[in-house]
Structure formats: C-alpha cells, structure tokens
Amino acid sequence: MAETHKPPERFTLRMRRYDPESGEAPYWDEHTIELEPHRSVLEGILQAKAKFDGSIGIRCSCRAAICGSCGVRINGEPGLACHTHLDHAKASSKDGVIEVEPMGNMPVIKDMIVDMDAVHWKKVQRVTPWLINKQPIPEREYLVDRESMVDVTQSMACIQCGACVSDCLAMEVDPGFIGPAALAKAYRFVGDPRDDEERERLLDLSEDPQGIFDCTHCFKCVDACPKDVNPMGQIMRLRRIAGADQHINDQNNGHRHEETIVTLIKDYGLLHEAEMLPRSYGGNSWFGKFHPAAGKELLSSLPVAIRGVMKRKMSIKIALFGHKIPKQDLSAVKKIYEKVEGKPERYELNLYVSGEDEDAGTLATVGASETAADAPEASA
C-alpha cells in the first residue's frame, strides 16, 4: 500500500505523442510534474496537460478504476492510468522516467487515445452481448441457484477498458481474432442459466476460425486485466462446455486437438507427438491419419518430419510408437481418468469465487509425504 503522508515529489513522464491528422510521425514528449507519490499516473498526465501542454490527448472520466476510460500502456505494460501509483510506475520503469503509450492492437486517434469503436466495441458486439431469455419467461423474476450466478460474476467484473485487447498476442498476428474481452463477455451469457442460446453461441464461437480456438493461451490478458476477470480462463471454460457438454466437433480442429491430447495421455501416460497432428485433423483415433484432411496436412508436414528424422531429432521408433510410462503406472493413470470422468458433473474449483484458505500462503517444507489423513473428508 502506498503511504499517503509523503510530501510531493518530482516525476518525469515520457509520453508517446501522435496526431494522425498532422502528418507528422509519432514522437516522445517529456514533462516533469510534482505530486505525492501515491497519486496516479493519470493525475500526473493531467498536471502536465494543465501546466505545460494543453494539447496532450488522454481519455478519462471517473478516476477511480470504474469507468475503464484511461487504459494505456505504462512502461510497456497495459493498465489503467488512474489505477497506477506514480511511485510504483517509477519503480517499474527502465530509467526512472515513467513511459506512457497508447494501448496496442487499436488505431491511435490522438496521443494516448485509441479507437475503441473500431476494434474493442466491434468485437464485443460480435458475441451478441445481451441475454436471450429462456422460454417461457416467468411471470415474475427467474429463480436461479446462487452458485450459478456467482460463477459469472468474474466476467461481469469487466469494465471494458481494453487492456486485454491491447496486449493480446493472438490478435497481434490475427487482428480478426474475437479476442479476450469479447470472449469473456460471451462466457457471461453462456454461463448464465437464464440464457436460452448456450449451444447456438458456442457453435458460433467454435466454428469461427477466429473464435475460441484462435486463443494461444499466452496469459497476456490474465496479467493485463485490472479487474481480475481472467479472460483466458473464461475462454477455456467456453472450450470446455463446447466440447464436453455440447459435443461440438468444430471445423478448426479445436475439439479434436483437445480430445487427442486427453486420449493420448490416457493411453500412453505421455504425449505421443507424432499422433497429435493426424488425429487433430483426421479424428481422435489411430485411424485418424487415414482421413483425407489428415492426409493433406501430413503430406504438407512431410518435409518437416523427414528433416527431423534425418537430424535424429526424433527416432523412427518414437515417431511410430511413442513412449509410455510403466504398465502399472499407466493403469493407475487410467483409473484416475475413469474415476474423475465417470462423475455425473465436473468439479471445478474457481479461486476467484472460493478464495484461498487462510494459511494458503505458507509454504510447507518439502519431504516424503505420508497420507492426507489429517485433511478433512472429501466432498464434491
């Protein structure tokens, strides 16, 4: 926590300035401001604007991390200018100067202001961001389990600041990717028991080549989010429900890829890499490789495979037969699969909802374990 009684200090801000209408190239602009260290980077920018240069462009409104207007990059990392203390920003800077830039993946309108309409809001609109009522609509309010609504509160915490969109690495190479913010919003409705179109929504998002299976699982959005929405986690939940509950066998190999890895580990204990590609394209069995879609892909990957074998990168034995863990361990792994997957409902622990035990931060010493006899009885 920042202390509030410290006297004002001088901080230097290095801001990325750009006015597309001017025809000039972007440039860096430095101003030194004076504020108490616990004050925000936004307040610093506003002081620079008031004192030195009224033309500095920054969007802001609530100044309390609620409205989501002042998303920027500070020292290269996305966040809210109003939610970042000056002393913290200085500490994380390379050279003592706080660097402020516009967010990424969106066109710059002026200085730190980006075009949210052109990218972020368009993507949010793409996922039908409203409730489609389950029929028949009850005369009074819908009655739902408390737990089922708690489950969607995490994605509801989104303030639409665009920080996750700014740094999405999939969007960086594939701008059409629906992206973390919009997909987190999609989960907000897929997970809502009052919504009537769970399957339609998931079909749409699975079959779209730039939908849920275009996410590279890079955790950028998880770290970017100032509200702990965990957009990537919501995307994984969309995939889980699409595959396990709705059995959607999408055209992007997404579900087959997941099933392939899950099955290979059940059958081998370890990943059998050579089977991954043909099964993901052709279907999750040993015969997958004979499917035309797999054949085409295998043929195009043949030079890669030949190079690998020639370089002794992989042995022919490993490529053909894979590697396995010992027999008795494999049967233990299979038993775990049967037991966990045989349950009528999946058991998911969401730490956002459940929180941690009070002593969770204390690290126990590493040693030979006996049994967990002292732990409370299991309950699902």
Add this chain to the structure above:
Amino acid sequence: MKVAYWPGCVSRGFTPELHGSMARVAPLLDIELVQLDRASCCGAGVIAEHNQELADTLNARTFALAQQVEGAELMMNICSTCQGAQGECQERLDANAEYRAHVNSTLADEGLAYEKGLTNKNFLWLLIEEIGLEKLKSMVRRPLRNLKVGPFYGCYIVRPRSRLGIDAEHPRDHYLEQLIEALGGTVIEYAGMRKCCGFPIITMNKDASLKQAGRHLGDALDAEADCLVTPCPLCHLNLDMQQPLAEKVVGRELNMPVLHLPQLVGLALGLEPKELGLSRHVVRPTSVIDWSTSVVGAAA
C-alpha cells in the same frame, strides 16, 4: 543437490537433445537427478481445458511421487509449459484443503497423497536461485565471448506473474538475461522475447501460429542475435523444427539457431557441441560454434 526430476514428454520425444543435454550438464553442476519415470504428462494446459479436476489429480500424483523421493530438496522440470501447467494445478491444490483432500481421495487407491507446499522449479530458476550466478561464473570453462544470445522464455514461465512468484525480489522474467551474462555472452533484447511462439494453435490456425514464430525469429535477427535460447521444448518445436515453414509464412530467410537452456549452459561449462546434441537441430547452429575448433561465437 538432489532433485526429483521431471523431464516432461517432449524432451524425451521430439526434442531428445534437451533431456540428453540436461543429463550431461547436471553432474557438472553437482545436481543429482532422480527421474520421475512413473509420472504422467502435465497436460500442457489442455487437460485442464478439458477437465480441471482431471489435470489437478494427474499432477497431484506427480507431486506425490516427487515428495516420495528421499532426500530431494525440490522437484525440478526443464519445460516452461510443465512449470506453468503444473503451477496452475498446484495453486488450486494448495489453496483449498477440502479440494486437496478430495483429489487425494482419488490418489489413495494407489497409496499416494500430495502434501501441500511442494517446491517445483524450472532448471532456469534452480540455476539462479539455488546455485547462484556467482558460483556459475566460477564454473565457466568456455565463456560465451562474442556470442549474442536472444532469450526466449515461453509464456508459461513468465505469466501470470503472481502465480509464478515473479516480483522485485525474484525477477524470474529476467533470469535468462542474467544467466547469459554470467556465462560470458551478450544479451540481445528484441520485441518477441516474452511473447508466444504460437505452438498452442499450430493445429488450429497454422498461419497465425507460424507468423508468431517467424516474427519473433525475424525480430531477433534484426537485433543481430546469433542464436536464441529457450527453457521450453514446445517453443523449440515451433521456433526450430517449424522454422523452414515459418520462413515461408513471413517471407524472409531466418536461419536462426535455437538452443535449449541446458545446451547453452553445457557449452559454457566446456562440454562438446555434439554431446549436447547441437547437431540434432533443424537449424544448424553454425553461428554458435565452430565445429572443428569448438570455439564459441560468430566472430570467432
């Protein structure tokens, strides 16, 4: 030091030179590897995507096996993805006693149980935090002079920061730079060093996947790196094995060798490139080492 050693799948499958070089390097660093042969794949995040409890149970089994290794100070892995995927499961298991007991009840059939609080470190973390940079420096036999190395971390070992314990005291997202310097090399910083290699979507969106790999390799090339080094074998697959295809996607010649972390350490400790499996890469690391004289560095 004795460690419960989890090599992962890919280091024994499509990148055997990683597991092989780790085995060569360990004795030089006085690390005793007790391999967890009985453990299963971490699931690489995909099993968790399919069924969280299944991933947590399989990894709890691995942790329990590690805790059975007598005299082991900790569990060590050589894969960024294992570190991240196992860390995610461990976070849930450690956070909630009731859930842990629930998972352990499944393991009880085998007489196993995971006890909260395992220390699981990637080889990179172990090098810096357990062995230390000063000691490492004193062990260098072949300083990587003239070698310009670009770090490539892999997402799972740098994000999310809080789960991975990255803070001012443990700048784990800067360890590769510290290590390269300690081994006598020059660090090349470039845009893609902490970005995604693209591997997770190679079967779903091949073009975007290879574009990611190609861009980072190109950025490193523009920054004049001789080679990259990575603690992640899955990144290695996309950056090295798929590099010829990535070249086509980004439309430029790359020819950027990518070393596994133990290979780079092994070179500095005086091991021969062949025994470190450097000849097994798709992109031959000619810019890294003169094969006839074993002199490291492009300018050598």
